[in-house]
Amino acid sequence: MAAAVRACVFDVGGVIAYDVWENMIGTCEGGGGGGCSVVQRFPGIDRAELFKWMNHEWHLFSSSGCRDDRTADAEELKYWTDFTTTFAKELPVDTRPNDLMNMSEPFLRFVDGVPALLDDLKDARPDILLGICSNNVSFFW
Numbered sequence: 001m002a003a004a005v006r007a008c009v010f011d012v013g014g015v016i017a018y019d020v021w022e023n024m025i026g027t028c029e030g031g032g033g034g035g036c037s038v039v040q041r042f043p044g045i046d047r048a049e050l051f052k053w054m055n056h057e058w059h060l061f062s063s064s065g066c067r068d069d070r071t072a073d074a075e076e077l078k079y080w081t082d083f084t085t086t087f088a089k090e091l092p093v094d095t096r097p098n099d100l101m102n103m104s105e106p107f108l109r110f111v112d113g114v115p116a117l118l119d120d121l122k123d124a125r126p127d128i129l130l131g132i133c134s135n136n137v138s139f140f141w
Contacts, residue, residue, distance in 0.1 A: 016114050016132065020107045021054055041103065044090040053086055076101050 024038050025047060039047060057079060080097035121130060 016111060016118075018109045018111065021058070024054060024107060025050060042087070042091055045087050046090075050087075053083070057082065073101070076104070080104075 038045065038050060061075060061079060077097055080100040083100065084091060084095055084097055118130070
């Protein structure tokens, strides 16, 4: 029988992590360094079209859960495959979904002090399975 979540931490509006979507369209300042966002790497993509696509994708992926790293990787691969299909004309010919998955690593940035807080919670009560409820899609976790 799978363990039930007995404690939940809510990450809505940047409580645990900064909004991944801001890093997709912004500058990723403080994250992976300059030039890490989609807009910066692919300036031919119209920002309004990217935002519309991201909104559509968020609705597709926001309610799907990833139970392990393998599931998360498969979900993220679907996401970036859809991106490369949608924006094929604006991307370099050799753009591959796997390369974009690697690019997204710096998009998830924790708020200062949060990783230590989560570790402290796990250490204090190892018998409690901790769940995170977030408005970031699960594969970015």
